[in-house]
Amino acid sequence: MWATAIAGLAGVAGAAVPAAADQPAATLNSRMTGDLVPTHDPVIIREGDTYHVFGTGHGQRLIETRTSKDLVHWTAGAPLFTAIPDWAKKAIPGTDGMWAPDIAFVNGRYRLYYSVSTFGSNRSAIGLFTSPTLDPGAPDYGWRDEGMVVMSTPSDDFNAIDPNFIVDREGRHWLSLGSFWSGIKLFELDPKTGKPLRPGKAPFAIAQRPAPAGGPAPVEAPFIVDHGGYYWLIISYDYCCKGTNSTYYTVIGRSKAITGPYLGKDGSALMDGRGTIFLRADLQEQQRFRGPGHAGWLHDRDGRDYVVYHAYDREKNGAPTLRIAPVRWGADGWPVAEY
DSSP: OOEEOOOOOBOGGGOBOOOOOOEEOOOHHHHOEESOOSOOSOEEEEETTEEEEEEOEETTBBSEEEEESSSSEEEEOOOSBSSOOHHHHHHSTTOOEEEEEEEEEETTEEEEEEEEOOTTOOOEEEEEEEESOSOTTSTTOOOEEEEEEEEEOTTSSSOOOSOEEEEOTTSOEEEEEOBSTTOEEEEEEOTTTSSBSSTTOOOEEEEOOOOOTTOOOOEEEEEEEEETTEEEEEEEESOOSSGGGOOOEEEEEEESSTTOOOBOTTSOBGGGTOOEEEEOOOOTTTOOEEEEEEEEEEEOTTSOEEEEEEEEEGGGTTEEEEEEEEEEEOTTSOEEEOO
């Protein structure tokens, strides 16, 4: 945490007042205001002078939107969509939401990957929309449905939700995804279409939570960051979506190769359900923001890095809340979230 010294004030009749003890400076999270609730599964990107956050939506509000000019003051906008694409309703009967979006700018268009599913099922699909701009007021604004990208069914050992797109240092395109089942998978994509380069080929396995047969294996929400000669895989462990009873927390591991193996600071493997804790709930003496997870990442134009995530606010009946923390890179080369 950052710290700052607070200067002493002059006392009455010239008597000196001792300087106050060092106190922690306000974090970005403590300064954020505006439309922070409800936010689930946020991702963040910057276009021009505007930061955009996209998150999970349901019903008539599909893919929630928020914007800010300074990362502090946030304003909710209209949902990106009000109807689930016909192909998705047919592929995933009963779905009523567009979950866990991911956003990237690729070849002159923004790619918005998203999930459609129903709770507790791995009959799920990743879809793709593209647009030349994120500004609804721009003359060329408009989202084009590019259809299905990846689908999973009960015969598969993975769940096709929680997508994250990345271009590696060799220019190859990839999509990581996964929730529960056998963990996090990585698919290579065709750069032209944003869909699997080799349909039918088994994906790479990059993280999992081993569990006894029939037992839960809570791991989800991958996000891969390229920094300092390593690929960094961020994932969430345990359970979200239970308000202040959520046990979500976020771990990280790194690998020289995008396909893994991803290891924590102590050498423990994410394929063994381990790694290094990156985001956790507030300390016991605070106990306000619980279950921090489903992290996204922004590498801003000034070189600063930020992690965006949601957490449940105990002081507001467990409301899912937008959280953003600057990230500093320690002397050991590992990231630390200033939250």
